[in-house]
Amino acid sequence: MSDYPLLLDLAGRRVVMIGGGTVATRRVRGLLEARARVEVIAPRIGEELAALVRDGAITWRPESWRPEFFRSELLAGGERIWLVHAATDDSAANAAAAAEADRHGIWCVRADDHRASSAHTPAVARGSGAADGLTVAVGGGGDPRRAVAVRDAVAAALDSGLLPLRRTRDDARSPVAPGRVALVGGGPGRADLITVRGRQLLAAAEVVIADRLGPRDLLDELDDDVLIIDVGKEPNRHPVPQQRINELLVEHARAGRAVVRLKGGDPFVLGRGGEEAIFCAEHGIGVEVVPGISSATSVPAAAGIPVTHRGITGSFVVASAHRGAEDALHALRDAPSDATLVLLMGVSTLGRTADDLIAAGRRPDTPVAMIESGWTPAQRTTVTTLEKAPLIAEQERVRAPAIIVIGEVVGVRGMLGDLA
Numbered sequence: 001m002s003d004y005p006l007l008l009d010l011a012g013r014r015v016v017m018i019g020g021g022t023v024a025t026r027r028v029r030g031l032l033e034a035r036a037r038v039e040v041i042a043p044r045i046g047e048e049l050a051a052l053v054r055d056g057a058i059t060w061r062p063e064s065w066r067p068e069f070f071r072s073e074l075l076a077g078g079e080r081i082w083l084v085h086a087a088t089d090d091s092a093a094n095a096a097a098a099a100e101a102d103r104h105g106i107w108c109v110r111a112d113d114h115r116a117s118s119a120h121t122p123a124v125a126r127g128s129g130a131a132d133g134l135t136v137a138v139g140g141g142g143d144p145r146r147a148v149a150v151r152d153a154v155a156a157a158l159d160s161g162l163l164p165l166r167r168t169r170d171d172a173r174s175p176v177a178p179g180r181v182a183l184v185g186g187g188p189g190r191a192d193l194i195t196v197r198g199r200q201l202l203a204a205a206e207v208v209i210a211d212r213l214g215p216r217d218l219l220d221e222l223d224d225d226v227l228i229i230d231v232g233k234e235p236n237r238h239p240v241p242q243q244r245i246n247e248l249l250v251e252h253a254r255a256g257r258a259v260v261r262l263k264g265g266d267p268f269v270l271g272r273g274g275e276e277a278i279f280c281a282e283h284g285i286g287v288e289v290v291p292g293i294s295s296a297t298s299v300p301a302a303a304g305i306p307v308t309h310r311g312i313t314g315s316f317v318v319a320s321a322h323r324g325a326e327d328a329l330h331a332l333r334d335a336p337s338d339a340t341l342v343l344l345m346g347v348s349t350l351g352r353t354a355d356d357l358i359a360a361g362r363r364p365d366t367p368v369a370m371i372e373s374g375w376t377p378a379q380r381t382t383v384t385t386l387e388k389a390p391l392i393a394e395q396e397r398v399r400a401p402a403i404i405v406i407g408e409v410v411g412v413r414g415m416l417g418d419l420a
């Protein structure tokens with residue numbers, strides 16, 4: 001194998017395509033993407049090439065290729081030819097063109113015979129989005145379908161964000177444009193419950209400002225020189241105040257870094273994502289929001305509890321309980337009486353919340369499920385009633401993070417059990 005892989009800058013350079021059929025057309029498309037100046041030599045060309053000729057995108061000599069072509073071009077002082085593609089359906093003509101190109105020191109790609117070519121085109125994937133600027137070229141050693149299969153697999157991995165896409169040079173274009181912040185919802189905690197877009201941006205990030213909840217395992221996969229700032233909050237313990245988090249986002253974006261704010265669940269569900277976005281906007285920093293799977297619905301699901309279920313209820317209310325039942329009571333005022341109530345941040349205030357809900361008319365025997373650490377190996381579900389919930393939570397040492405589901409839908413768990 002004497003191949004020497006190389007990427008050519010063909011922009012504005014003359015490339016001769018010998019042949020006007022489907023293979024030639026495909027190759028011309030690629031050459032035009034590379035902004036080459038394409039000249040087609042063929043007695044006949046297909047519709048697509050004809051349209052390109054009409055648009056002035058390529059030129060066409062309606063004749064068969066002649067062995068003296070390169071020499072006469074040279075003698076006539078014609079513009080230099082950088083590359084030739086021999087793509088006729090006549091193998092002898094392709095061979096003659098390749099030999100002639102060789103004699104004149106011009107690289108030639110033969111579409112019909114890889115081994116007899118001085119140059120070969122690989123199967124190519126070009127990254128987009130977070131992978132923008134990356135080119136993957138796969139040579140198949142004479143087996144183009146094999147190369148295409150590998151190229152497709154790499155392209156899928158590029159799209160999924162499983163590959164390390166972070167730029168390492170300041171002068172390379174950043175997939176997360178410098179001066180921007182991506183607020184990424186990481187989902188409820190399991191690494192594969194983040195969105196593809198979120199994972200792509202994380203793979204391209206230079207600075208990651210991370211919460212305590214969310215897919216923390218993904219942080220271990222980042223390169224050593226990615227700056228990880230852990231601002232993880234716990235109940236009654238906020239090591240980095242919200243104002244400082246906002247400032248960090250702006251400071252790093254202003255320094256031209258690709259910043260990802262990795263949050264648990266969805267950034268805009270009880271996550272202060274809106275405040276962070278507004279602070280960035282007020283300071284001239286563009287923000288992209290990547291929604292995430294909120295714990296409000298996904299953690300009940302992990303415990304086999306659908307928050308709505310036909311025949312039981314068609315609505316649910318999500319509320320923060322860190323101040324007790326105050327928010328929930330407001331939200332329930334206009335909700336149907338059978339609405340499921342999903343409480344976040346409600347463990348420490350559960351006694352007060354249960355009393356207030358019962359005082360406001362909720363039945364004491366309403367089923368309650370407390371689901372701790374959903375979608376993690378430590379997931380645990382405790383089922384009881386509204387009246388008994390505070391005592392049971394204490395006895396069972398229920399701890400944050402937990403979702404508290406109040407409503408008849410908790411009974412569905414009896415038919416399903418844990419689903420995570």
Ligand SMILES: C[S@@+](CC[C@H](N)C(=O)[O-])C[C@H]1O[C@@H](n2cnc3c(N)ncnc32)[C@H](O)[C@@H]1O
Binds near residue numbers: 189
């Ligand atoms: C500040 S809120 C953030 C909510 C997040 N933005 C979301 O959409 O899921 C944190 C609360 O979400 C809940 N939570 C988040 N992830 C959880 C998980 N994996 N298991 C149980 N509760 C979770 C807990 O109630 C926790 O106290």
